[in-house]
Amino acid sequence: MDQPAVKFFHYKDKEQSSNLLLQLNRLRQENVLTDVSLCSDNNEIPCHRNVLVSSSPYFRAMFCNNFLEKQQTKINLKGITSAILSSIIDYVYTGLISVSVDIVLPLMQAASMLQYSRIFEACSNFLQEQLSPDNCLSMIRLSEIMNCNSLRDKAKEMAMNSFSDVSASEDLCELSLPELMGYLEDDSLCAEEEQVFETLVAWIHHDPLSRRGAISDLFKKVRLRHIHPTYLFQFIANDPLIQSSTLCNELIESVRRLMFSVNTKCIDTAVDFKPLWVAPRRYSYHDILVVVGGRKNNEQTSREALVFDEKSEKWQLLAKLPIRLYKASYVALHSVLYVIGGLTTNTKYSQLSTTVYTLSLKTNQWRTVEPMLEPRFAHQSVSYLHFIFVLGGLGPDRRLTDTVERYNSMFNQWESMAPMPVAVLHPAVAATNQRIFVFGGEDAMQNPVRIIQVYHIARNMWSKMENRTVKNVSAPAAIMDDKIYIIGGYTRRVIAYDTKANRFIKCANLKERRMHHSATVLNNKLYVTGGRYVNGHDVIEDSDNFEYYDPKTDTWTSKGTLPYKLFDHGSLTLTHVSQTWAKS
Structure with a gap:
């Protein structure tokens, strides 16, 4: 017959180790079975050798090797005060110790000497909690003296992350x-x-x-x-x-x-x-997407400026534009947002503007720079090196103009440049490799213009060429990897113009016919915001769409929606240092 299986009951007493330590501490306090005394400042602390040996490699080496202390009943520990030594022995028998500003440094030194690594790290954690931009450089020096890597790493991290504050400290000059x-x-x-x-x-x-x-x-x-x-x-x-x-x-x-x-x-x-x-930007610099101006919910021109927080994937408000502007142009240069010209709508009678507003993320305040030479709206702006070029639009007589102006950001000056060969409204514009490309648009009779106009920046000269592929109106352009992407424009079509090969490449289509939207490049992806689209019933509707195109996969991906429907706005990429821009 089969024998019944033997059953085992594995019992673990969770309180055994703590009770044992409690009893050992009681024996120490009553001076029972203690066999060695640690001495400091003429004070003696009775202990058990086996407990000390079990708690520290220092005492294990002292009492388990052929050192003189092995035979001694009193051990004099130099360089450690009796108060610090008493705290450490209490810790050995109880697992508890109090760290304060007054004793943290001598305690850390004693813990290092006696090889109590957990007390040492507890002191390091305490000092890390006291870290500030004012003292982090001093803490780095201290960590090097103490050979404390965890404190050094945390203090160095603070010094790097708060360098603007740290640079003002006296310690930096040392x-x-x-x-x-x-x-x-x-x-x-x-x-x-x-x-x-x-x-x-x-x-x-x-x-x-x-x-x-x-x-x-x-x-x-x-x-x-x-x-x-x-x-x-x-x-x-x-x-x-x-x-x-x-x-x-x-x-x-x-x-x-x-x-x-x-x-x-x-x-x-x-x-x-x-x-x-060619030294790269520092890692602390980040590109962020900003949306500004435009027509909001088809009601009125918007004064709002929004920034997209990629971590939370939420939109946050920046300072509002000082004035409502209809069909201004928007451009980024040296991490500053420029809003140029437009039609003012704050007054009873709309008026063409020459004003140039700027917004820095560092201050989150709007300012003005030198105004344009002539007022205009529905124009295009593009930046290159330290210049901003303003092209065409509707001029003082509200007629289509071919004039071009250039703003020099170094000297805060505007100057007239060679006019465009053909005046067009709502073309796609991009600047690269010393040239400005103007694709398509429409003429004064609102007919699409199938030409590419090229401005040679260094020579201040224009050239033009007809191209049957070009048929875009109210479409933005953006540059990635020597290719100029033209997105929509009363069509679903997306094409990329290879400036080196002088040819067009077809890309994945938009989901619907889109116009009056805006586009910018962020982290090697093409982000498109808002605009208007033609629905299934051939009716034009406003959009709050927010999506991006990945050239590696030739696909479009939704990023959700804007806080409201928006068109004729600006969508730009600005660079900032961490979160230095002030939230309003």
Whole structure:
């Protein structure tokens, strides 16, 4: 017959270890079976060797090897106060210890010496909670003295993320040259390049006699390509420190030649400028999508500006435009949003505007710059290098115009340029490789124009060519990888013009016939917002659509909706440092 299976009951007493420690602590307090005393400041703390050996590699080595202490009943621990030693022994027997500002440093030193790693990390965690931009550099120094990696990493992270605040601290001026260089060359430094420059200048001025010679090495860490030209040429170039350095002057002159020649392929310079010019943006810089102006819910022109938060996938409000503008143009340059011209609708009688409004995400405030030479609306604007070009639209007599103006952001000046060969309304416009491309549009009789007009920026000359593929009206254009994408325009069609091969490539269609929408490139994807579309009954409706096109997969993906229906608006990509833009 089969024998019955033997059953086991596995019992685990969860309170056994804690009760055992409790009893050992009671024995210690009653001085029962204690066999060694730890001495400090003429105070003796009775202990059990086996408990000390079990709690620390330091005591294990002391009592389990052939050291003198193995035979001694009293051990004198130098460099540790009796209060700190008593706290550590209490921890050994109870698992509890209190860390405060007054004792954290001596406790950390004692924990390091006696090899109590968990007390050491508890002290590190306590110090990490005290971290601030004012003390993080001091904490880094402390972490190096204590050889505490966790504290050093957290303090370094704060120094990188809060560099604008840290740079104003006295501690920064005490950094060595290699330490400062380490910060300034780090891709993850959370600071604008202007701030990087101001920091190195402040550091040198703290001890000019010994530090002046470092100006050229430090200046190479400033990523000149990502500095606003006005700041570079009017402020940095005139700084006495920069003027005292031949190399710094050569670097600035190289940028100046590059800007004014309007030719990115021709850099004639005595210094090896190219590696400095192509230095990437720091990781803390992020591109974000901003939607501004337009006609809201088909009721009235909108003063609202919205920013899309990719993490939360929600829209947030920026400061409102100072005035309602109908068919203004919208363009981004040096991380600043420009709203140009338009028809004012705040007054009883609408009026053409020459005003140029700007919005910086850093201040979240609207300002004005030099107005255009002539008023216009329903025009196009495009940026290239430090210029903004304004093309066509409806002029002072509200008739179609072929005039072109150029704004120089370095000198805050407008000038007239060569007019377009053919005046067109609502074309698709994009600038790349020293040229502005104007695709299609419609003439004064509202007939589609099947031509491509090309403006050569350096030569201030136009050329044109007929092309049967072009038939777009009220369609935006955007550039990705040397291709100009033309999206819709009273059609579902999306085409990409390869500027190098001079040919068109067909892309995946939109879901419906779309016009008066806006488009921008963000993280190598083409985002399209709002507009109007033709429904299944051939009726034109407003749209709150928000979607993107991925050129790698040739597919469209919905990103949800805008907060309201919108058309004739601006959709732009602006760069900011982390969350430096102020939420309104």
